[in-house]
Amino acid sequence: MNRRRFLTIAAAFAACPARAGVPQVWTGRALGTEARIVLHGADRQTAAGIFARVEAELAQIESHFSLHTDSALVRLNRDGRLGHPAPEVTELFALAGRIHAATGGAFDPTVQPLWLATATGGDTEGARRLIGWHRVRVAPEEIRLSPGMALTFNGIAQGHAADRIAALLRGAGFGDVLIDVGEVAALGRNGAREWEALIAAPDGAELARIGLCDRALATSSPMGTRIGGGAAHILDPRGGRPHWSTVSISAPDAATADGLSTAFCVMDRAAIDRALAGFPGARIEAIA
Structure with missing residues (x-):
């Protein structure tokens, strides 16, 4: 599957005060999407070692949940x-x-x-x-599984990956980090300010702009990728159709935000509000 998330993170390096230092940046791929990590508080050599550990962790996550390898x-x-x-x-x-x-x-x-x-x-x-x-x-x-069944974790695995990398970097002593592996986990701050997230619709229209600090964000758009001659790639297992073109959810962890944003695309607002009651730390950041 192509990337179904329409989320742009504005790192705003130039806005960081000089005392914050120059952030180290890693780019690569994870679970079929472009990935990026912005790390404050490390020199180039230290960051290289940390990023090697990140790559190993992402490979491990792929070995568990990828649909494109012998996972x-x-x-x-x-x-x-x-x-x-x-x-x-x-x-x-x-x-x-x-x-x-x-x-x-x-x-x-x-x-x-x-x-x-x-x-x-x-x-x-x-x-x-x-x-x-x-x-x-x-x-x-x-x-x-029962005979004939098959699973996909495409609606939650990218959030899980963001959480795993966040735990790795937090455990290594880093508190100001942006992790974007299809879904986003933001630790600490981007210099003197929060990390800034621009939430956009599939056509690029801006829906919201929010700050993130020790919080995760996931955005889902059913028609962001089309399958089978034009069908939405986020399907309602119960037989319904998408209610929303884009849903963006923030939560303390990215896996929860990811799973909820996926599900909410095919739920009406009353059902969404009932579901949110079971996850007190989660909230809607954009819905359209």
């Missing part, structure tokens, strides 16, 4: 079972279950067969019969 997720979809999943895998499954319940099933990683059928002109009605998070069995020793 744990690909093996689970192929075999119907995954023995002894890594703790971070079961943790993300648990969060997915929480978001699934809070959104009344609007967030459901078992939508993958429907996504593939829609993208390829396949049997969408047959694919709908394979959807059902309640049929996913998760235990420390094994994750198991």
